[in-house]
Amino acid sequence: MKIVYFLIFLFSIQMMASDFEKAEKLFNQQKYSQAEQIFEKYLESHPNHSKTIEYLGDIAGHAKDWDKAIGYYEKLKNQFPKEANYHYKFGGAMGMKAKESNKFKALSLIGDVEDAFLAAVKLDAKHIDARWALIELYLQLPGIVGGSEKKATKYAEELQKLSPVDGYLAKGKIAEYFDRYKTAEKNYIQAHEIGNSKTTFQKLYDLYLKKLKEPKKAQELKTEFEKQVRS
Template structure:
């Protein structure tokens, strides 16, 4: 009898592992709804598995189900409050929810969004994503409720210390927002010289084509990048 119980426990464990591994594989293939089925099955057996809850939050985010994403991320950040990425993801989902809400509801979320990103930066001095989030946050929200280029530049400078490419991209983003296109060109060119990536190319190309209206520069950049 003990032998059969032992076999049952092994098969149940293998089934659980299979669900998680299949979920991860499908998630990597961007088959999010299929992955969710396996993660839900795994979570039914291991309801406190933080990685599974995080994956389910990520899937909800991909599906723009911000309420569900917030629920998942809030749960994991409460279970592990020292994890910077959990706070960052919570703040991001809450921010997206605020964008889709009416102005009154959004105002009630702003402080929580900011706090989540700030906590992430304090927990992890090298967390690039939360610093990017604060650059965008302080630029996009109105000054009357806390928006500030000065604050945005603080985190752009921190990005510069962590990653030159991200630093120049962040400063370029701020310049574009305020229509300082020539300054943006300098920053985006610096980012592209260092990174030479699809992202740096697209930022500089879009600046030339759609902001500076310099099609010749845009075409030359594209030609060089494709080589």
């Protein structure tokens, strides 16, 4: 009889593991609503399973249900305070909530957003996304509530050391934000020469077309890039 109970126990564990794997597969296929149902059921019997909680937070984020996403990520960052990515995701969800809120509500959230991104950077010296998030934050915020080109530039310099492509893109973005288009061009060219990716191409192409009003340069860049892609 003990053997029977033991086999039932093993079978139930296997079934629960397969449920998680099934939900994970659905998530990777972007079938979020189906994945969510299985993850929620799995979480009932595994309330502290961090990966399930993270997936549910990501699903809520895809649905733009920021309060729900915040709840999941907050649980993770409290449970694992030294895990940089949980702080980053919490800050991202808070930031999106602030962006979609009225000005007064947004102002009350900004401190938590900044603290979360700063925590991610402190915990992970190589966290590229958190540095990008801080650059975006400091560019978008008015100076009176913490916005600062100097602060944004600081994290662009840090990105430069971690990833030259990201560093040049960040410096280009800062220059473009302040209408210094020729400086932005120099940085985007450097980024494209190193990365030669769709992202670096698009940044430089858009700058030529929309800001510098140089359609000839834009077309030349596009022709050259498409030639390289085909070869």
